Amino acid sequence: MTTAASPSVSPSAHPAPVAPSVHPAPVDAGLLGPLLDRLIRRHAVPGAQLAVTHRGVTSVVTAGEELFGGGQPVTPESRFPLGSLTKPFTATLLMTLVDEGEIEPDEPLGEQFPELAPVVGAFGSLLTLRHLLSHTGGLPGSHPAARPPADRARYVRDACAQGPLSPPGTAFSYSNIGPVAAGLVAELVLGMDWEEAVDSVLCRPLGLRPVFVTAPGAAAHHVSGHAAAPRLGTARPVAQLLPPVEAPSGGLALSAPDLLRFGTLFADAPVRPLAPLLPAPRITEGMRRVQPHTDAFGLADAWGLGPAHYLAAGGGTWVGHDGTGDGTSCHLRIEPREGTGVALTTNAGTGLALWDDLVAELGEAGFDVASHPFTRLRGEVPEAPDEVLERCLGTYRNGATEYRLVRDSEGVRLDQGGRPFARLAVRADLTFSVIELTTERTCYVGRFVESAGTGRIDRLQISGRLAVRSGRAA
Incomplete structure (x- = not known):
């Protein structure tokens, strides 16, 4: 030292x-x-x-x-x-x-x-x-x-x-x-x-x-x-x-x-x-x-x-x-x-x-x-119920980067670049932690964003980067 x-x-x-x-x-x-x-x-x-x-x-x-x-x-x-x-x-x-x-x-x-x-x-x-x-x-x-x-x-x-x-x-x-x-x-x-x-x-x-x-x-x-x-x-x-x-x-x-x-x-x-x-x-x-x-x-x-x-x-x-x-x-x-x-x-x-x-x-x-x-969310917020998780699923894009969210037997999985990358621990306020599959550590946090006009979840913000929903409607 x-x-x-x-x-x-x-x-x-x-x-x-x-x-x-x-x-x-x-x-x-x-x-x-x-x-x-x-x-x-x-x-x-x-x-x-x-x-x-x-x-x-x-x-x-x-x-x-x-x-x-x-x-x-x-x-x-x-x-x-x-x-x-x-x-x-x-x-x-x-x-x-x-x-x-x-x-x-x-x-x-x-x-x-x-x-x-x-x-x-x-x-x-x-x-x-x-x-x-x-x-x-x-x-x-x-x-x-x-x-x-x-x-x-x-x-x-x-x-x-x-x-x-x-x-x-x-x-x-x-x-x-x-x-x-x-x-x-x-x-x-x-x-x-x-x-x-x-x-x-x-x-x-x-x-x-x-x-x-x-x-x-x-x-x-x-x-x-x-x-x-x-x-x-x-x-x-x-x-x-x-x-x-x-x-x-x-x-x-x-x-x-x-x-x-x-x-x-x-x-x-x-x-x-x-x-x-x-x-x-x-x-x-x-x-x-x-x-x-x-x-x-x-x-x-x-x-x-x-x-x-x-x-x-x-x-x-x-x-x-x-x-x-x-x-x-x-x-x-x-x-x-x-x-x-x-x-x-x-x-x-x-x-x-x-x-x-x-x-x-x-x-x-x-x-x-x-x-x-970066690695923890503020406050105590309950987990998102299933109906909220279903609204979050889909594909989001930031330029050439694709984030695909799917449900499997263990919860919500984030696939990036066409490969399984992490699990999302989603809270009722639409914020989430990103937990790497390989290390099981929280690497960063993010949130889903609703459209002001329709209430539809149409974007996510992950480590500060905005990604826009594409594909099926929520």
Whole structure:
């Protein structure tokens, strides 16, 4: 275990447009190391970093090793593949261009950039940067091809050709396509690759040392991901398989202290990083402000332009993001008014459940961190009766992804990609837990959505992704 502490500096003068928060009690830095060590053992996570800043003091603790059985301990400098926690970096890059007047966030992209008109196709007259950054563009969650094209413009064109899930600006559906499209816009404006833009515009001014996981030879410079087996207490290394074209959606590897440093951009109280990058109003009135129609059930409570919003049990709002790479799980939370922040990096997929347990145990110690649970549903709600389950059955689609719900002798089964994948534990309020068949663990949660006009169940939202019913009527 490694522990370090350092003071923050001067406060910002700009208040945040969020509800007053019930601020966490001071965290005992001496408890963080043992807590992290205990949790990685519980979830068979080979190694992790935890960075916490609160009331002027930043503490960093590490536990375990970079590679299971490899003997190389995790250090505060170890860099973990962030997965989707890359997305707020891409969003911040684009907002610097908005601040410089290079992009109008509410003007259709096909009209601002004529070269994008054939790329976004039918979306062109409506799709805006605001939609891309808030996941309200109606875009599918992923590219339709197992091996997507390497050219980013062709990638976005193919994805948009699948057609909208909903009209842009009317519903939230988490998508990897939006950040890739935003990365393409940044490349058009700046005349440089996304990787170079993120490094020069964000990382260098902030003093961050990123690894781009899709670069040749990158695996030698970042921590390995793992497929963990908690029952056996073992883990198998896995490679990062992200296609380079999708780097704006998941291509960064950083340490937890680096994540926390980036997160201070979204806070009022602590000193902003060495280079502010964006003026405070652009953060508070722009990126942090909750966007319309961003009910992100399964991921967060709402969404801004990049950062997600999480409601604290005692009141107030935190912002941040979560990310899963291949065999990694990373998390960032910032309470804007005081600048309290928490960043966790782990090198196993079970780090997602570790995060839920970390938040719960910190709360029991009086340090409440807002989060939207991935692996458990809130409240006590009875199971759905048979007549409700029957209304839920059928086929739902998100682009090329198909979710098929059937009844068998053991309940409701979810088939994905034409194969049995999980069981759904459906509750009377139409929320559900997704329990993997292979591991019997709850991997995420979701809900069914009724049509406002007919009461028919016509959509489901699973891990934040919207899928629209097709086939027989309910």
